[in-house]
Amino acid sequence: MAHGWTSFYSLIGSAAAGLIGLIFIVITLSNGRGRPSSLRAFALYMTPTIFHFGAALAVSAFIEIPGDSPPETAAGLGLVALAGLACCLRSAMGILRSPDGAPHWSDFWLYAGAPAVLYAGLIVAAIGVWTTADWSPRLTALTLLVLLLLAVRNAWDTITWIAASGGGSSDP
Secondary structure (H helix, E strand, O other): OOOOOHHHHHHHHHHHHHHHHHHHHHHHHOOOOOHHHHHHHHHHHHHHHHHHHHHHHHHHHHHHOOOOOHHHHHHHHHHHHHHHHHHHHHHHHHHHOOOOOOOOHHHHHHHHHHHHHHHHHHHHHHHHHHOOOOOHHHHHHHHHHHHHHHHHHHHHHHHHHHHHOOOOOOOO
C-alpha cells in the first residue's frame, strides 16, 4: 500500500512523534499548577490529543511495514480506528459530564465529534485496504493528515488554556 507514499507516511509519523515529545515538555513545564484542576484538564483534553498523535504515528508505521499483506495492514488500521472511537467516546462523556461548568461549545465537536468521524473514516479506509480498493490509499492519507492537523489544533487550544490560567504557578 505504501508504494509511492513512503515520504508522506515518514513525514506524518515523524511529525506525530515530535509533537508527542513537545506535549510532554509542556506537561512538565506546567507541573506547578494546582493538582486537581490540571489533572482533570490533562485527562479530559490532553490525553485524547496525545492519543491522536499516537494514532497518526501507529498508522504510519503499520503502512510502512515491509511485506505486510493488505489484510494485515487493514487489521492494524482497524484496531487503531476502534481504539480511537473508544477514546472519542470517553472524551465525549467526560466533556458532557464536566463538573467544572459548561465547556466551550467547540470542545465537544473538536475533541470528540470530529475525531470520531475521522476514526470512522479510517475504518472505511481499512476496509478499502483489505479489499485493495483504488481509493483506499488516498482516503487513508487524507484521514491521517486531517487527524494530525486536528490534534495540532487541540494541543494548541489546551496549551493556550494552560498559559492563560497561569500554568506555571500554583492555584490560589
